[in-house]
Amino acid sequence: MKRMTDAAALLDRLAKGERLEREAYAALIEALSEEGADGLEERLFSLAREKRESVYGRGVYLRGLIEITSFCKNDCYYCGIRHSNRHAGRYRLSEADILDCCEAGWALGLHTFVLQGGEDPALRPDSVARLVEIIKARYPACAVTLSLGEWPREVYEAWFRAGADRYLLRHETANLAHYRRLHPPALSPQRRKACLRQLKEIGYQAGAGFLVGSPWQTPDLLAEDLCFLAGLCPHMVGIGPFIPHSETPFAHFPAGSVRQTLHLIALVRLILPQALIPATTALATLASDGYERGMLAGANVVMPNLTPQKEREQYQLYENKRTGDTAAGKLAQLERQMRAIGYHLDLSRGDSKLDTMIEGG
Secondary structure (H helix, E strand, O other): OHHHHHHHHHHHHHHOOOOOOHHHHHHHHHHHHOOOOHHHHHHHHHHHHHHHHHHHOOEEEEOEEEEEEOOOOOOOOOOOOOOOOOOOOOOEOOHHHHHHHHHHHHHOOOOEEEEEEOOOOOOOHHHHHHHHHHHHHHOOOOEEEEEOOOOOHHHHHHHHHHOOOEEEOOOEOOOHHHHHHHOOOOOOHHHHHHHHHHHHHHOOEEEEEEEEOOOOOOHHHHHHHHHHHHHHOOOEEEEEEOOOOOOOOOOOOOOOOHHHHHHHHHHHHHHOOOOEOEOOHHHHHHOOOHHHHHHHOOOOEEOOEOOOHHHHOOOOOOOOOOOOOOHHHHHHHHHHHHHHOOOEEEOOOOOOOHHHHHHOO
16 A cells, blocks of 8 residues: 555655656556455556647647658667568659659648658668658658668758658667667667657757567666656657567567557656657557557557558568558548547647747746
């Protein structure tokens, strides 16, 4: 009983805008995972909803996702499109293909396009810059988000000058030793964090994020992720459950917990009230009501997939990914789902409130 009382006090401190120490975050995560924590959990979700609605209201922002390439030079141990997966479907969308996806999304009312892909060795920075310029010229009111991995600072700067507004680069784990257990030696955790800081310095709305339930993860490691995010203060935070892929070294590890993923979404909402936080496709893959539960835990973004169906089925970061919904059908379904829980779709760009809140003191 005392442990739950102490954890409730920690939640109240978070709700008031206080920052906790790593040990306190770990204790809170542990308490939430225990049996008999239903009351604490509902308190967490209630506080997260209050915080979300005080900043963003009840609108759910939409991001049109376009998975532009499934080639990747990296060999991350959890990822289905890792370089060593010889059975992965590989494709590259042409510039015309991508622009067709944008046109379809714009016709549906979407005002943000997310160009995502593996770190494709054939991806040319000048071609990406040209593509961003064309999209912004055709749809001046839209936001363009890139999620293309690690690049030199000068490349990020060129894409920003071309008109890219946002950049997503999940850090996956803030702990250096844990990062090395999830990635091959060629990838550097220090480099990943440096890229995130550079993106913010350049002027992007920058997004970080992590996997929940990845191999060897502990409450203390999750607490380190929360401390890292509190220090970085990103505009966006993507949190999804780990889902194993049979063609990776982690094929036999269990999937992450939906419940714990929701806890972490809610905790991040309390730590970063201004953040844009998606209810991810991975969450909806593990739970049929994942989008609704994500919103009720403090999320405020969903990403309908605009990638052509054939290529979408090949972009398998994890197995059993939901790929069959058309974007139009997805929007109609999402509208019904969100209305049922008291929310509604917001087709505006939905920019992060971070910079406004900082400027306003």
